[in-house]
Amino acid sequence: MTRRYPMLKETPSQTAGPYVHIGMNPNVTGIHGVYEADLGAAMKTGAVHGEEITITGTVTDGMGSILKDVVLEIWQADADGLFNTPGETRGAADPEFSGWGRAAADLQTGEYRFDTVKPGRVPWRDGRLQAPHISVWIVARGINIGLHTRLYFDDEGEANAEDPVLMRIEHQHRVPTLIAQKTGDGAYRFDIRLQGENETIFFDM
Amino acid sequence: MKNTPEPNAGYAARDRAWHPPALHPPYKTSVLRSPSAPLLSLPTSLGEETGPVFGQAMLGDMDHDLVHNYAEPGESAIGPRIIVHGRVTDEAGRPVPNALLEVWQANAGGRYRHKKEGYLAPLDPNFGGCGRVLTDEQGFYEFRTIQPGAYPWPNGGNDWRPAHIHFSIFGDAFAQRLITQMYFEGDPLIPLCPIVGAIPHKDAVQSLIAELDMTRTVPMDARAWRFDIVLRGKRQTLFENRLEGL
Ligand SMILES: [Fe+2]
Numbered sequence: 175m176t177r178r179y180p181m182l183k184e185t186p187s188q189t190a191g192p193y194v195h196i197g198m199n200p201n202v203t204g205i206h207g208v209y210e211a212d213l214g215a216a217m218k219t220g221a222v223h224g225e226e227i228t229i230t231g232t233v234t235d236g237m238g239s240i241l242k243d244v245v246l247e248i249w250q251a252d253a254d255g256l257f258n259t260p261g262e263t264r265g266a267a268d269p270e271f272s273g274w275g276r277a278a279a280d281l282q283t284g285e286y287r288f289d290t291v292k293p294g295r296v297p298w299r300d301g302r303l304q305a306p307h308i309s310v311w312i313v314a315r316g317i318n319i320g321l322h323t324r325l326y327f328d329d330e331g332e333a334n335a336e337d338p339v340l341m342r343i344e345h346q347h348r349v350p351t352l353i354a355q356k357t358g359d360g361a362y363r364f365d366i367r368l369q370g371e372n373e374t375i376f377f378d379m
Numbered sequence: 380m381k382n383t384p385e386p387n388a389g390y391a392a393r394d395r396a397w398h399p400p401a402l403h404p405p406y407k408t409s410v411l412r413s414p415s416a417p418l419l420s421l422p423t424s425l426g427e428e429t430g431p432v433f434g435q436a437m438l439g440d441m442d443h444d445l446v447h448n449y450a451e452p453g454e455s456a457i458g459p460r461i462i463v464h465g466r467v468t469d470e471a472g473r474p475v476p477n478a479l480l481e482v483w484q485a486n487a488g489g490r491y492r493h494k495k496e497g498y499l500a501p502l503d504p505n506f507g508g509c510g511r512v513l514t515d516e517q518g519f520y521e522f523r524t525i526q527p528g529a530y531p532w533p534n535g536g537n538d539w540r541p542a543h544i545h546f547s548i549f550g551d552a553f554a555q556r557l558i559t560q561m562y563f564e565g566d567p568l569i570p571l572c573p574i575v576g577a578i579p580h581k582d583a584v585q586s587l588i589a590e591l592d593m594t595r596t597v598p599m600d601a602r603a604w605r606f607d608i609v610l611r612g613k614r615q616t617l618f619e620n621r622l623e624g625l
Binding site (some may be wrong): 185 | 386411413424425470507557584
């Protein structure tokens, strides 16, 4: 039998809506006792390899208003560039680091925060090394399909300059929208703009 | 002859015409929350082709029973008792085992348990509104809940959401990450909803409508609804197709 792709259509996306926290971060919205802890709230389960960092920021709309109801997820390699997942065939990732985090923006201020580690470099499809980066996924009321972007680091200038993804960006003046700014020891800021001036680059990957 | 896909063929690109576009003006909140520049299309790499894995040990015994997981001992949530079940596959029809599904919903009166919720319908003291479940080896899942109510929302002058359950789904890869909503067969509010209406193709809407499944109904207890989910699949190469055709 000839099996031609695609055979089935992907289930269409719908917005996460304003009450996304009930399902994804119930403790944030005062639903206690169903889940012990919100999934993805802690990325580290013990002493981790590498540099521990925090990433904070906000997500703003086309008028510059901060989204207070946004939820972000991140997925990244550990300090040695390995993913903590069975699909990782290059070696064993740091067992104390999940690589996956989920954070709801603060319901009052809209600020989000991840406590994670600085990722190592991961090869691109052709073997060239990518710069250290974190995959970011953004959902909220008004977002019909989750937005994928990437976070790079402003203190990785050399690696960024040879990153296969950053080099593929036609509008190079937009590259800074993907680069987190170091604000202190192990502290980075990454503000995401959904629309308009300095709109963050979003990926279809 | 071996049917070997090209190594690391990656995930097939999403059919963006099948999904709702970022901007759908009848859904007013999308107007300022939709990127105006086109998405940058790139093939997937390791970080998109891998993702977090969840195990049964991370879940509680009651996580898939919304009728009881927030209820006082001996009590249960108010509303029509239902079972929601189905299968998670990829676009090639392969089952996706160990997929984590997180669900959330309003109570039978259409009220959410949330700090930002102001609808005048009452809360049910025995209903929290969240649940989660992993698919089995064949990709099947099942959870128990009460049928949620429709509710009004501030968008147009008189917009009502059809009854729905929100789903968050993890497959094997971050590229497959998906949030959607399941609707109920026969609900006259479905075609009126601006959020449903963001989906361009009627067949795509149809795929979000669960069907009553009398074969899984538990007599004198709960009706059953079937909702199958399809996640993004890996790219199949011409090489693979040709070999399979032989
Ligand atoms: Fe809803």
